[in-house]
Amino acid sequence: MLATAKICMQTNWGKLKDWIEQAASSPRAPYWLGGYAFAESLIIPLPTELMLTPMVLSRRHHRFYLIFLAAFGTALGASTMYPAGLFLLEHTFSILQQLELTDTYTTAQKSFQQYGVWLLLIGSITPIPLKMLMFVGGAAKASWVLLIFSCFLGQVVRFAVIVLLIEGGRAVWLSRGE
Numbered sequence: 001m002l003a004t005a006k007i008c009m010q011t012n013w014g015k016l017k018d019w020i021e022q023a024a025s026s027p028r029a030p031y032w033l034g035g036y037a038f039a040e041s042l043i044i045p046l047p048t049e050l051m052l053t054p055m056v057l058s059r060r061h062h063r064f065y066l067i068f069l070a071a072f073g074t075a076l077g078a079s080t081m082y083p084a085g086l087f088l089l090e091h092t093f094s095i096l097q098q099l100e101l102t103d104t105y106t107t108a109q110k111s112f113q114q115y116g117v118w119l120l121l122i123g124s125i126t127p128i129p130l131k132m133l134m135f136v137g138g139a140a141k142a143s144w145v146l147l148i149f150s151c152f153l154g155q156v157v158r159f160a161v162i163v164l165l166i167e168g169g170r171a172v173w174l175s176r177g178e
Contacts, residue, residue: 016046020050020054021054024054025054025058029059030062032051033052033066033073034069037069038073040077041073041129041130041131048070051070052066053166056163056166063163067159067160070159071159072152074155075130077130078133079134079144081132081135082144083138085136085140086138088138089138109139109140112140113140113141113142117142117146117149120134120137120147120154124152124154124158125154126158130155133151
């Protein structure tokens with residue numbers, strides 16, 4: 001049974017790998033990257049780097065454009081979780097009142113409003129799912145604009161570091177051409 005599961009995973013991974021390579025070499029690759037980054041920050045459990053890596057390798061002279069596009073798509077997708085957190089809070093606040101947890105919520109809300117931007121900036125650089133942090137930001141009624149900005153900035157840093165690693169740590173990655 002384990003061998004069957006292994007073969008099935010290898011087959012599915014092979015199909016996914018083939019699709020990613022095909023999408024990355026397509027003339028519509030930037031659209032695929034933006035859409036994948038958006039969807040990844042909502043529902044897809046595989047990181048945007050899977051799509052970004054082959055694109056950077058095949059389009060080195062567009063690396064900054066691809067980094068910003070991936071970061072924008074991820075931030076935009078994560079931003080849709082903010083109203084979800086806000087909506088859920090409005091409909092479950094009565095439960096918090098019944099459980100006498102409003103003081104705890106108020107304390108958590110103030111902490112997130114004060115440190116949420118930093119939490120999201122650091123969370124954007126790490127593999128922590130942004131959708132969860134944006135959801136909590138919505139429930140805490142933190143500043144949407146600041147959260148989106150910190151999410152975008154953190155993703156730009158994360159993707160730039162990954163591109164630097166892909167390029168072998170060469171300093172030339174900052175140059176305009178290859």
